[in-house]
Each structure stands twice: as C-alpha cells, then as structure tokens.
Amino acid sequence: MSNNKIAKTAQLKDNVTIGDNVIIEDDCFIDYGVIIRDNVHIKKGSFIGARCILGEYLMNFYSDRINKIHPLIIGENALIRSETIIYGNTTIGNNFQTGHRVTIRESSLIGNNVRIGTSSDVQEECIIGNYVSLHSNVFVGEKSVIKNFVWIFPHVILTNDPTPPSQNIIGSTIEDYAVVSAGSIILPGVNIGEESLIGAGSIVTKDVEKETVVAGNPAKKICLTKDIKNKLTGQEVYPWKYNFSRGMPWANLGYEQWLKNEKLK
C-alpha cells in the first residue's frame, strides 16, 4: 500500500529501503543501503550517502512498534554523507551538507546553507538559522538556538540543564556571526553575542557581549575582536565577514556590496 513518488531521474543504488509516503524529487542520488522510513520528502538534486537513515523512529514508535506521522523535509541540493541519521518531524532548508554519521533528532528547524560535520549530534527542538557551519563532533543540546552565519568548531558542547538532572531545560543562544572555537562548552541559557569569539577550550558560564573575545575556565573577557591582528600581516581579522567569504552569499561581491543588495530586495 505504498504511496511513494520517486522521480524517474532519481538514481537509487542497491539495497535501498523505502517506506510509505516518500517523495524523492528529480536528480536525487540515493546511495547503497539507505533506509528511508515513512513521510520523508527529499527535494531535487540531493545526494544521500550510503546507509543513511532518514525519518528515523521517534520514541513513540517503541511502545507499539507503529510508526506515527512525523514528516521529514530535506531541501534541494543536499549533500548528506554516509551513515547520517535524521529523525522525523524536522524541516531542513536547501544546500544542506553533512559529514559522516551525523545525528539530527526530531522537531528541529534548520535553515539554508547549513553544514554539520562528521559525528555531530543535534538534539531535539533546536533552531538553526542560515549559513551556519558546525564542524566535527559538535553536541547541540535540546532547545539550543543558533542564529545565522555562526561558526562552531570541533567538539563544542551546547548544554541546557542548569541543575542536572532536571526537566528545567534552557538552551543556549548563539547570535549572528559568532565564532565558537574547538572544545568550548556553553553553559545552559547563556547568550553568545553577535560577532563574538570564544577561545578554544573555554567554559562559558555567563553571557558574552557582542564583538568580545573570551577564553579560559571559567571564560573571562580577553579583549575585543577588533584588537586581534593576523600575526603574519598585522592586519585586523574581525569582523570576519570582511575577510572570509568561501561558501558565504557574498563570495563574489564582498560583504558590503552583498548587504546593499540585500537591503534593496
């Protein structure tokens, strides 16, 4: 009683398992051994790597082993690398990229042009904006909010329980253009300000103001981001949006011109 719509131009390799109410649009490539459970919609041009599981069961499956309706929508031109698992009840924008073995739990909303690195683990009810880059093995706790153009480096942890164990979950918030360096831990409910920079291995116990650099355990203010110079050239590095554009929407224009164009839209 399958009710699937698989485009004729979609390419499915061997041993792909597909449930009910699945839509696979044009020019998708579904590699060996992928499991697509029910109510999954993969938009055009997407690559789904070997042995991914899409639309994974939520907890309510296990009581009666009946899969409830929890749709998963994956936008156009996704590049989802092998063995990634994405739960149902989640919507992901266009140009999504993952490394290998990423886990994305249920009930999250993920924008356009988001990249999530190998082994990262995004828990339930998270909100992730546009042009966000998570590197390898980042842990994003339940109810975290990551806004736009945010960079999060390997092994960062966003926590959410101020008095563990409790049911009093308060996610942290990472504001636009913030950079969180490798191995940092953000404590529950903390706000990481716009354009701020969190040094590697920081334990961030309180809010960080915008354009500020913090580091240490516990993290303390070191300087402003504008005080940081490139050691070789002596030039200012931040705001990084003026100096880095690979993969950003201003890649061909520069940030200022892009911003002008955006404002005219």
Add this chain to the structure above:
Amino acid sequence: MSNNKIAKTAQLKDNVTIGDNVIIEDDCFIDYGVIIRDNVHIKKGSFIGARCILGEYLMNFYSDRINKIHPLIIGENALIRSETIIYGNTTIGNNFQTGHRVTIRESSLIGNNVRIGTSSDVQEECIIGNYVSLHSNVFVGEKSVIKNFVWIFPHVILTNDPTPPSQNIIGSTIEDYAVVSAGSIILPGVNIGEESLIGAGSIVTKDVEKETVVAGNPAKKICLTKDIKNKLTGQEVYPWKYNFSRGMPWANLGYEQWLKNEKLK
C-alpha cells in the same frame, strides 16, 4: 550446523545475519541489516536497531579468524538504537537503552535500567550499576566503576592510566547518585563521592567528597550541593533524588516512600 533458537513471535527484517548458538526470545524486533555473531542471547521484548553488531569479535579472533566463545547476554525490553556495537563476554540487565552508534567493549557487567547515549564508548572490564544514565559521547575507560543512579553528561571522559603509556591501569569510581556535568575529565583512580556534583568542563585530579560541588581546571571545591538553589524558585535542588523522578523507580511514589518499600523487601 546452526544451533539457534529464534522465537516465532520475534520479527526479523531483511538482511539480518545470524551466527551460531543465538537465542532470540519472544517479541523481539531485529531491524534491517543487524549482524548477530555467535553465542548471543537477546531476551524478550527487545528492539535491536538497524545495522547493530552484537557479539562483536574480540581481539583473539584476528589471529586465526576463528571466533572463540564469548557470550553476550542482553536483558528483557532492551531498546538498542541503530549501528550500536556490543562485544562478547558481556552481560547487560533489563530495560537497557542506547542511542545510535554506541560501542561497548568486552568483559563488562551492566545492570538494569541503564541508558547509554549516542556515540558513547564503554571500554573493556567496566562495571556499571542500575539506573545509570550516560548521555552522548561519553568515554568510559577500561576498568571504570560506575555505581547506581549516576548521571554522566555529554563528552565526559573517565581516564585510567596515571603514567601514560603504561599497563598500570586504575579506573575511576563514580559513587551512587553522583552527577558529572558535560565535558568533565576524571583522572585515573579518582573517587567521585556519593551525591556529589562535578561542574561542566572540570578536570578532576583528586577524590571528591560526598555531597560536594567541584569545578575548574584543576577542579576545586565550590560549595556543598545543598547550597545550590534553583535560580527561578529559590528552592534547594539537591539531593536531586527528591526533585527528579523521570525514569527512576520512585517515579510514582517519591523517593522516601520508595526507599521505605525497598527496605521492607
């Protein structure tokens, strides 16, 4: 020359591979692509997620490629999520739950009602009690001892070698009701006292007394757990067993009444 006992009420999906001397009891659900090697016993009502490997080879397989006898026993009503790998020579109690891609090495003993989160890695010869919760990506070094009602949060590391590299392995011990927050590292042989609370990102270099809060690198005593108040309500939070019961045996009774009943048994 298979010698397996697969209950008629067990449900096996496609591409399941089963070795010798395997017992699968009633009402088990074995999802797509699971590999069950020899001498594995899965008790009734258990769910084994897609592509798990149960009874994985020990090191002694690789010399002659003959699988020796290393039984794995998994208790009733397990919920083992996809791609989890559990070695032989291990016994696990009832109501065991894992996230995805958990690794459990050989020669461990795991009690009842234990939960182990996505990507966690439990090394060999560990002892884990009852009602223990490990969150995502916890590393439990060889010969660690985790007692009962313990909470360990994401990316915690239990180490075991005081003078690396050496063969002088001394696991740490986490006592009943202790809470180890995200990203903490417990040094070899350290004892984490009953009901204590380890702050996020702590590097714990010496024993922690019971009902004590430590934090920092190296971790230092901050206060007693009874000094911690809920920031919103002003109420005491610890001992947590009086304020949190989800998944605990006192969920319907409260801790005090449950304890009374237990003593009468």
Add this chain to the structure above:
Amino acid sequence: MSNNKIAKTAQLKDNVTIGDNVIIEDDCFIDYGVIIRDNVHIKKGSFIGARCILGEYLMNFYSDRINKIHPLIIGENALIRSETIIYGNTTIGNNFQTGHRVTIRESSLIGNNVRIGTSSDVQEECIIGNYVSLHSNVFVGEKSVIKNFVWIFPHVILTNDPTPPSQNIIGSTIEDYAVVSAGSIILPGVNIGEESLIGAGSIVTKDVEKETVVAGNPAKKICLTKDIKNKLTGQEVYPWKYNFSRGMPWANLGYEQWLKNEKLK
C-alpha cells in the same frame, strides 16, 4: 568493465560492493557489507570489518557524480574495524589498526604500525609517522603532523586555524615520543616537543619544550618528565620508552638494544 584483481585466497562475505581497479591481495578478509570504491589496493593479510567504506568519494565527486582517480593504498596485515571510512588519495603503511567508525579524509600519509581508535577523525593532508597510537575520538585537524612513537589519548583535538574562520590553516606538530593526555586541545601551529607530556584537559597555546610536562587552561609548565615518579613504586616513569614496550619494535629487546640494532642497519 571491471578491472579488479581479487586474490583467490581472499575471503569476501555477503553484500560486499567493489568498484573498478581494485586489488585485494592474498589472505584478506572482507566482512559483510563493505563498500570498496574505485582504485583501492588492499595488501595481503588485511581484515576489513563489516560495512567499512574504502576509497570514499572526495568533494569533486558531488558536482558531476563521476568518481575521479584518487587511489587508496592500505598496507599488509591491516585490522580495520567495522564502519570505518577511508577516503581516496591516501597511503597507509603496514600493520594499520583502527577501532570502529574511524574517519580518515583524503591526501594523508600514514606510516607503519599506526593505531587509530574508535570514532577518531583524521582530516585531510595530515602526516602521521610510525608506531603512532591515537585512542578513541581524537580529532586531527587538516595539515597536522604527528611524528613517530607518539601517544594521543581520547578526545584530544589538534586545531589549525589561528583566526577562525579563515583559509590560513597552520597544523600543529607533535614530535617523537610525545604523549598528549585525554581531552587536551593543541592550538594552531603549536609544536609539542620530543618526549614531552601534556596533562589531561590542557589547552596548549604555545610550544612545549622537549621532556617537559605542561597542564592547565592555558597550559603551563609543571615540571620535567624525569621528575615524575610512579606513586606506588617511587621509580621514574619517563622517558616511557624504557618502561613500556607493548606493541613497540623493542618489545623483545628493550629500547637500548633495539636502538643499537637500528643504528647498525
């Protein structure tokens, strides 16, 4: 139009997928569900665990879905555990061992007798010498250099971007016989000196001199390695090469005699 050379003594289990220009030498064992893409050469006596992916696609595959030529060479007697993913354009020496779900990206050079633990993630363009041991979940950033006889313990991070995000990537270097304890973070471009010891949870922001112990956030010099005594025996522990030999080339000779023999070669 396959052009493969699979030795008659190689053992392939069910559901193995093999591309073009693949060489599998004598006495290899390829377990269930392994995917070997094009231009992979596996030398004699190697074990490839269930569902590994060898010769994984590089980024240039995804634009036109044509696999370019990026050979992967795996030396003799490898023991690669299940679900490990190794990209093309990489050469690995003899006696290579991995845990489960290791990821090794493209364009790296890995020596002989290297071990890489479960869930570790080696990024592109790394150089790893001989007799290097990485434990579980180590992150090795792009362009890292790890020399010979190095030990890196669980959850260590080698970073590479001094002003993130940037394209100004400067890997760190770990010199011979150095030991990096669990959960440490090495900042971009830092040199970890020969025979040095990095304490657990250290954030290493500047070069470490040889035979020196550092710890803390930021890491500071604690003492020399020769000052460390075994707490039980009172004996000196370092240089570890005189006290530890399991898996080392001097296992049957002792370090001094082995070194003499090496010099005569």
